[in-house]
Amino acid sequence: MKKVSVFVIIFMFIFALAGCSNSNGDEADNGVKTSDKPSDSNTADATEVQTENSLEGLTLTVGRWGGNDAETAAFQQMVDEFTASTGVEVQEKVYSDYNTELQAELIGGTAPDVFYVDAYMAPFYIQQGVLLPLDEDEFELDQFYEPLKNAFNKDGNYYAISKDYSTLALYYNKKWVNEDDVPATLEEIWNGEFLTNLQSQLSDGAAAMTYNQDLARNMFYAESGGISVIRDDIYSNLSDAQLVNNLTPLYDAAIAKKIVTPQDLGFGWNGDAFGNEKTALMIEGNWVLGFLEQNFPDVEFGVVETPTFSGEKGTMVFTVGYGINANTKEEAAAKVFIKFATGTKGMATWTTGAGVLPSRMDVTEATNVESDPLKVPHIAGAAYATPWQKGTTMDTINNEYRNYAPSVVSGERTLDEALKKAEDEANSIIEAN
Template sequence: MRSTRRTLLACLAAVATLVSVSACGGGGSGSSGSSAGSGTYTFWDPYPQFDASSDWGRRVARCGTEAGVTVKRTGYDTTDLGNKALLAAQQGNAPDVMLVDNPVVSTLVEAGILNKTSDLGLDTSAMQQNIIGAGTLNGASYGVPIGANTLAIYYNKKILTASGVDPASVKDWASLTAALKKVAAAGKKGITFSAINTEEGSFQFLPWFWGAGADLTDLDSAQAVAALTLWKQWVDAGYAPKDVLQNTQTTSWQEFATGEYAFAENGTWQLANAEKAGFEYGVVGIPGQHGGAAPVPTGGEFVTVPVQQDTARYDVSKKIVTCLTSSENLLASDTALTYVAPTAAVQARQVAANPKLRPWVEAVAAARGRTSGGLGTKYPVISQPLWTAVQSALSGGSSPKDALATAQTAAGKAKG
């Protein structure tokens, strides 16, 4: 029991470092262990912005009705949701069904509070492998994704035209830097992104880190140094503003929305804001150092079923999960949340309805989970030194090489 308590406390610390990077929001009380086939089932999600009258709120309620029960849904802030889930498990009153941010899945699994989808009989065969990979540990999946969001590069068509830049020419780091040089020569501002000292900073740096061929287990590799050097060169040359050090993804977007910047690295969740920006925009994928699509990190949530003392409740919980992740509900949910669906069939329907989603579907196809590749709960203790290194290098506190060497040492100590 002491061992379990220590694990839960350690996991609480890990969850605290994983902040949602894409604006979400979910809460509630644990299950009562009453009659399994009827009564009330609790559902927690990270969407406090959606009340019971919202499309999402009604969809969750309807899935409960179809399963023959009433669903009591609560929305918490993403970080608060992870912490409350761990505490609820410790107290033996976890919710019946829970929607959680994908990096948190591995933390909850380590704490021993999530069921395997295979044990529940949930079919995940149609899910895109790199999307479900964010919730897979040691070959077993512990939840069903409802969709994914990720990063790409928005561009201002008017500025690129005035600067003589063809967005189709942006195919690698050299061509993107050349485009930024043309934009600067035309008297315009270059690119804005978030390099803040939180998970958002790591999230935005990862496409460049991975796009250079770097690996999160080797933070000071030559490839990692190349990625951080690229960002530093942009800041030093004035192609990116110095305030990227303080920018969240929201404030970075606000800079782009002024119409003064040629490019912005940001997420799928800004599409609705892009439509309201007042200028023509386009989207290109983040390029790898030498071309091709850079791997981008997946955002998005997984529907999970926490461990219950009354295992008879799982049958109804499974019905709720199956309902929420049906093709029709995925299409409705992901369209409303501006997510790319986790299945090819629903993705095709999304693009048919909104062709502007095509580059995002392509970006998600190249994406990978932050906790994938066996990292699991090691990711938070790698991410924090990584964003610290980015801050140190961009502020001029140390060279990219030295900053990443310090990060690698810190990550090794934290893991070991």
């Protein structure tokens, strides 16, 4: 949080001095009435003409973080297709400490023309004015799942276009659990007899279900009923009575030892605990699919949508988009790149090769990704999930939540006491910065 605060101050100072706002260009672009815009076919033709006449031979820098071999190969294939189609060369900038290095380059004026924007960091970058707003019609945002496009929305403007996503779903080990026996609600799972009966079938040292003491996993049910973990845009609201009530079933189950963290079992994360058959159930993201298939091929498992909470469907979604540097000198080429990378062809190449889920509904259908029953529950969640994003102070709020959640399970504090302590600590840090 201190690191982010320093960058906030530096950004405000530099942008105030330089006056490097791109508002004139933005207003010209956003000021076109829908009725004045060309039809979809004309837009495509105009883009082709523009590319042939003015973009061919340009070099565009694209910033991203590293990935596994499949992701690296898929990105390169997508870039090669883009260059073959447009004549625009792409120079990659791959970062190890992504946000720290990118922010330093934004300050120094050496940041890429286009770069990855994690939805979690989007409010910060938007607040600093370093992203160009992007027109929802131009980038066909009607084809994107609603939570994914809204993850990059601020006051009706969009600042990045989602390239892929992950959602949480419930995984079960078929050795002990039949899909038809999985309760339909989280309340039934946590507080009914299901986990107690399941635990009796397991060997010593194994747990019926793991969970995470992290708002990145807990926020969708913590905010059930419309309450928010943040008030007044920046302050922690963790002690709100409704929020405490929403989290009570989870922590009642944890206190009763019906659910445990993977760390309680001696593992760093759910995937290892589940793969080693030390837990029968976990709520995890689709990133675990490849991990399990590669490292634990003999474990037979199934996946279902995250059970409902308070009578409503819910889960978390994590997404990354492409944004355009507000100070780019290659705005036209940057837009053409994002249109390609998040268009039907580019997204199909990327998601198929990298094994991730497409953000566009039409690409989901075209790539037949729904033929994989293990991915279907994750895809279903994209329509109603809560994005992991909540303003610029979530690091502080979540850190204090994680700091005090263990004291509830140990019996040191009640849940409302722990959440009030976490709220006070977080707000003290926020006010100090």
